[in-house]
Every structure is written in structure tokens, then in C-alpha cells.
Amino acid sequence: MNYYGQFRRAAIEQGIPEDEAEKFAGLLRFTIWANERYNGEIVAHPRGLPPGQPADLLVGRTGGLPRLPIGMPWPTDSRDPLPFVASFDCAALPRVDGLALPPDGSLLVFLHHEEAYDTFDRGEEQQYARIVHVPAGTDTVAAAPADHPRYPFASQREFIGPEQDLFAVVHADLPEWLNEEEANLSSFQKQVARDLPHRRELCALVDRLWPAGNSATFQFGGYSWNTGGISRGHLYDDPELTIAEENFEARQKLSDVVIDRERENFLVEEELQRVMREWIPLIQFDPGDEVYFGRFLMRVDDLTARRFDQAVSWTGFTE
Numbered sequence: 001m002n003y004y005g006q007f008r009r010a011a012i013e014q015g016i017p018e019d020e021a022e023k024f025a026g027l028l029r030f031t032i033w034a035n036e037r038y039n040g041e042i043v044a045h046p047r048g049l050p051p052g053q054p055a056d057l058l059v060g061r062t063g064g065l066p067r068l069p070i071g072m073p074w075p076t077d078s079r080d081p082l083p084f085v086a087s088f089d090c091a092a093l094p095r096v097d098g099l100a101l102p103p104d105g106s107l108l109v110f111l112h113h114e115e116a117y118d119t120f121d122r123g124e125e126q127q128y129a130r131i132v133h134v135p136a137g138t139d140t141v142a143a144a145p146a147d148h149p150r151y152p153f154a155s156q157r158e159f160i161g162p163e164q165d166l167f168a169v170v171h172a173d174l175p176e177w178l179n180e181e182e183a184n185l186s187s188f189q190k191q192v193a194r195d196l197p198h199r200r201e202l203c204a205l206v207d208r209l210w211p212a213g214n215s216a217t218f219q220f221g222g223y224s225w226n227t228g229g230i231s232r233g234h235l236y237d238d239p240e241l242t243i244a245e246e247n248f249e250a251r252q253k254l255s256d257v258v259i260d261r262e263r264e265n266f267l268v269e270e271e272l273q274r275v276m277r278e279w280i281p282l283i284q285f286d287p288g289d290e291v292y293f294g295r296f297l298m299r300v301d302d303l304t305a306r307r308f309d310q311a312v313s314w315t316g317f318t319e
Contacts, residue, residue, distance in 0.1 A: 031222035060088035129313030173222035
């Protein structure tokens with residue numbers, strides 16, 4: 001389904017200039033939300049499914065045992081097996097522009113979120129996280145690692161949890177600042193907003209076409225989840241901002257030009273836009289712990305090339 005086309009047509013029918021609708025669409029991202037069902041309803045969309053969405057889009061499951069290729073060992077850190085989080089049927093996942101998921105096969109997610117976060121080191125964290133793509137037609141087997149019963153995980157919760165089906169809907173994601181008052185915007189955001197005089201009407205249109213849900217247990221694509229903490233000026237403390245700041249600081253070391261803080265913030269936010277075009281949150285999820293969330297980022301070109309060994313774990317802490 002062409003979700004961007006649906007948005008553009010609705011915006012133009014509402015009287016929004018075509019060039020403004022196009023610029024706004026550049027900030028709009030479509031995501032896949034996957035949740036369990038409670039009492040027959042997908043909890044992410046209490047107001048109902050968006051137009052055209054099937055009611056029973058079964059796309060994966062949490063818990064149980066993953067089906068690994070025959071001969072492939074269970075993923076481990078430097079010592080122990082990694083907890084299995086979920087599996088997804090790529091052929092069943094909705095297709096959305098800008099999110100080049102494999103057309104078939106399965107994606108398996110492994111993460112020990114407590115160990116990952118407690119490293120406080122991005123490189124070391126990667127040993128506690130793994131994304132595995134199993135191509136369609138691969139001979140697989142479901143088998144637990146032999147030593148899993150001795151492995152304490154997440155405050156003694158079960159290493160292999162009960163199976164729970166996951167159902168998907170398509171959700172629209174926008175930068176939070178688009179609905180902010182002018183006085184609350186950064187200099188960069190004000191510059192962008194000048195070309196979007198109807199930005200609030202367009203935000204309302206997006207919410208009408210794709211009603212906002214409560215939350216997602218799993219989210220593919222979109223923008224990074226944050227905990228509400230402002231890190232720089234008007235910007236949230238997201239992984240993409242960290243990357244943008246590192247890129248900016250590396251360039252500044254090679255330059256003799258001295259700039260003030262306001263100009264620095266502007267240039268970092270400009271770099272942030274470039275980073276967000278290069279990187280995408282492949283999947284973010286609640287591991288069932290209330291104080292952590294799991295997240296894997298990937299470069300867009302790595303995702304297109306199916307280089308899932310390049311997925312970067314960036315576990316978050318909510319307290």
C-alpha cells in the first residue's frame with residue numbers, strides 16, 4: 001500500500017499546497033507496530049485499525065524456542081546463551097516505504113538487556129545482542145541451549161518464556177517538535193517550520209488517517225524512542241544525536257573556526273538530519289522489564305544489503 005501517496009492525496013484535498021505536503025512528507029515515517037491481542041483487540045490501536053488494515057495480521061511471536069538453521073549454535077555472549085526475545089515472519093510483515101525489510105524468511109531477536117545496558121560501552125554491548133535473518137527455505141530446528149537452566153536472566157525470570165502471538169498494524173511517526181509552539185522550537189526547527197505553515201493541520205491529518213495508539217511492544221522503523229530527557233538545547237537524548245555530535249566534534253577538531261553555542265547547536269541539528277537519513281531504528285521493543293527497552297539501529301544501506309551482523313544494539317533505560 002502506498003501510504004505516502006495516501007497522505008499526499010488527503011493533504012491536497014484538504015487544501016494544503018502540494019509543495020508543503022511534499023516537504024511535510026519528508027518528516028513522516030511509517031512504522032510497523034507489533035503487539036499481543038487482549039480480548040480480541042490489538043492493544044496499540046484502541047480506536048480501531050487504520051483504513052485498509054487487515055484485522056488479523058499475524059506476524060510473529062515472543063517466547064518459546066527460535067527456529068535456528070540446522071548446525072547454527074544458539075547465539076551467545078562471551079560465555080552464556082543470549083535470551084531469545086521474538087521471531088518475525090518477514091513475508092507477513094506489512095510493506096512500508098523507507099523500511100527495506102527482507103521480503104521473506106524470518107528475523108530472530110536475541111538480547112540480554114540488563115547486561116547490554118550495564119556495560120556503558122557501545123562496543124562491549126554488542127556481545128549481548130544479536131539479530132539473525134534466516135532466509136526462506138533454510139532447514140531449521142527448534143532446540144534450547146543445553147545449559148540454559150543455570151543461566152539467571154532478568155532478575156531470575158524464565159530464560160525461555162511462554163509463547164505469545166504478535167499482530168501488526170502500520171503506524172505513522174512524526175518528530176515531536178512539529179506540534180510545539182514556535183517559542184519552544186530550536187533555530188533549526190524554526191527554519192524548517194517556516195516552510196510548513198500548516199504543520200499542525202497536517203499533524204492532525206496524520207493522526208486522523210493513522211490513529212495514534214497507546215504503545216507498541218515492538219516497533220520497526222520510525223523514530224527512536226526516548227525517555228523525555230533533553231540532551232542538547234531542544235533535542236532529545238537519542239542514539240542519532242550521539243552519532244551526530246560525534247561526527248560534528250570530529251570535524252571541529254580538524255577546523256580552526258571558533259563558533260558560539262547557538263551556531264554549534266544549529267550545525268549539530270543539521271548533522272542530525274543527515275544521520276537520520278543514514279540510520280534507521282530497525283526494531284525497538286519492551287523486553288518485559290518496565291525500566292529498559294531494547295533497540296537495534298542499522299544503516300539504511302546495510303539493511304538493504306541484509307547485513308544484519310551490522311545491526312547495533314543501543315539499549316535504553318527509562319528511569
